Amino acid sequence: MLFVRAIILFSVYSFLGWMIETVFCSICExxxxxxxxxxxxxxxxxxxxxxxxxxxxxxxxxxxxxTFVLGMVICSAVEYCASYILEKLFNKSWWDYNDYLLNLNxxxxxxxxxxxxxxxxxxxxxxxxxIGLLLRxxxxxxxxxxxxxxxxxxxxxxxxxxxxxxxxNRSFAAVSDVIDRINKIKxxxxxxxxxxxxxxxxxxxxxxxxxxxxLKTQVRKMRRILNSFPKLRASKMDRLSIREMIHQYIxxxx
Numbered sequence: 172m173l174f175v176r177a178i179i180l181f182s183v184y185s186f187l188g189w190m191i192e193t194v195f196c197s198i199c200e201x202x203x204x205x206x207x208x209x210x211x212x213x214x215x216x217x218x219x220x221x222x223x224x225x226x227x228x229x230x231x232x233x234x235x236x237x238t239f240v241l242g243m244v245i246c247s248a249v250e251y252c253a254s255y256i257l258e259k260l261f262n263k264s265w266w267d268y269n270d271y272l273l274n275l276n277x278x279x280x281x282x283x284x285x286x287x288x289x290x291x292x293x294x295x296x297x298x299x300x301x302i303g304l305l306l307r308x309x310x311x312x313x314x315x316x317x318x319x320x321x322x323x324x325x326x327x328x329x330x331x332x333x334x335x336x337x338x339x340n341r342s343f344a345a346v347s348d349v350i351d352r353i354n355k356i357k358x359x360x361x362x363x364x365x366x367x368x369x370x371x372x373x374x375x376x377x378x379x380x381x382x383x384x385x386l387k388t389q390v391r392k393m394r395r396i397l398n399s400f401p402k403l404r405a406s407k408m409d410r411l412s413i414r415e416m417i418h419q420y421i422x423x424x425x
Contacts, residue, residue: 178318181218183302188217206399209332220249224291225299232295242291247284254278261336265400339396342389
C-alpha cells in the first residue's frame with residue numbers, strides 16, 4: 172500500500188500545485204491561464220518538491236523556523252534543477268526571473284523562495300496530515316483502483332505533452348525561419364535603392380502575404396504552451412520571449 176499511497180499523494184500534490192500556479196498566474200495575467208508542462212491539471216514539480224520536503228524535514232517538523240528555512244532551500248533547489256533539466260531536454264528557457272531582484276541565473280528568485288517557505292509550513296503542519304487522515308477513511312481497493320487509473324492518466328499525459336512539445340519546436344522553427352527570411356529582405360531593402368529596392372519591397376509584400384495563413388496555423392499549434400509559459404524563450408540569451416517575438420511580428424505585418 173505504500174506505493175499506492177505514494178501515487179495518490181503525488182497526484183494530489185501535483186493537482187494542488189497546478190491550482191496554486193493557475194490561480195496566481197491568472198490573477199497576474201488578468202485572464203485564465205492553465206499552467207504546467209503537462210496537458211492535464213497537474214504540475215508534478217510541486218509533487219516532487221512536496222515529497223522532498225516531507226522526507227527531508229521529518230526530523231525538523233516540530234520547528235516552524237527550520238521547516239520554513241529548509242523548505243525554502245529544498246523547493247528552490249527543485250525549481251532550479253527543473254528549469255535546468257527542461258532547458259537541456261527541449262532547448263528552451265521555460266521561465267525567467269531575470270526581471271526579479273535577487274534571482275539566480277533567472278531560474279529562481281528570493282521572492283518565490285519565500286513563498287515556498289510558507290507553503291512548506293502549510294504542507295507539513297496542515298495539508299499533509301489532513302490528506303493522510305482522509306486517506307485512512309478510503310477503502311484500500313478504491314485506493315488501488317485510483318492509483319492505477321491515475322498512473323495510466325499520467326503516462327498518457329506525459330506521452331501527449333512530449334509529442335506536443337516536439338510539435339511546438341517544429342512549429343517554432345518554421346515560424347523563426349519565415350521571420351528570419353523577412354528580416355533578411357528588410358535589411359537588403361534598407362541597403363538598396365531605385366529599382367532594386369522596389370523589387371525587394373514587392374518580394375517582401377508577396378512573402379508576407381504568402382506566409383500569412385502558414386504562420387497563423389503554426390502559431391495556433393503553439394498556443395497551449397505559449398499560454399502556459401508566457402515567458403518561454405528560445406534561449407536564455409534572447410531579449411524577447413517567443414510570444415513577444417510573434418506578437419511583435421503580427422503587429423508589424425498583421
